[in-house]
Amino acid sequence: MDFEASQTAKWCRLQQMSPLDVHDLLKLRQDVFVIEQTSLYQDIDGKDPDALHLLVNDAVSGALVGTVRVTEDAEAGKARIGRVVIAPAARGTGLGRKLMLAGIEKVEEILPEGVIDLSAQAHLESFYRSLGFVTVSAEYLEDGIPHVDMTRRCGAGN
Template sequence: MPLSDSMTAKWLAFDAFSLSELYALLKLRQDVFILEQESFYADIDGKDPDALHYMITDRAASGLLGAIRLFVEAGENTARIGRVVIAPEARGTGLGRSLMQAGIDKAQELAPGCGIHVSAQAYLEKFYGSLGFRTVSEVYIEDGIPHIDMIRP
């Protein structure tokens, strides 16, 4: 998804968030993961301060369109992308691919050659596969939703 003139994309460490950016991120994750998907779990899990966050916003639309969080363990040569969230109005636009590619690129920048892990909702296996991830687990239930573990070597 090419960014329009009204859109911005940026990486943020947790302590660089403004209060309004943090509120928008937590609200979008709540609206999608907890309310829309009816998965009642502790989204605020204490891990956000340790992650880098990539956010795409649109001033002309509803604000935050999508986000991911990235954990990189350079010493272990691994990374993990999670909390991939897209606002309903931005789905089907290629935003998910843009978010994931940004995460892959950032992980490779911070830990060249690292393996990248995702715990993917099972119905998205083909999408993640198209980005070079391969399935490494059977389907399992996490927070009431079928998931699979995938790695991009």
């Protein structure tokens, strides 16, 4: 997946990140999910050490502008894309679509015949549909925010 020339992107495991990368990852998720969305929930859920993380930084300032997390269960042939977050300064630039396309591409690389699951904030359901995801649940509250479960087969295209 190609990002803007003004951005750097790298996939890594938590153990491969610098302490500053870990700090910036957790701070961005906290700033958006907990503070901005006023949702008290346990962001550090024990899944980060086993996940793949895409970190997108501003090439000039070095600031983390977006991230996505991929967890996989190869035995079950499933992966989950989550913790998709964009810094306020980078919103409206198409970064969300690029993060999701990169996540889908990474899952298809790992599990070419697999299924991708996600829990989408309900107001973003049409965005995820545009990426080939199908809604598979009724709307429910997760951490006080309406969500729906969605799924997509690897190789489904757009």
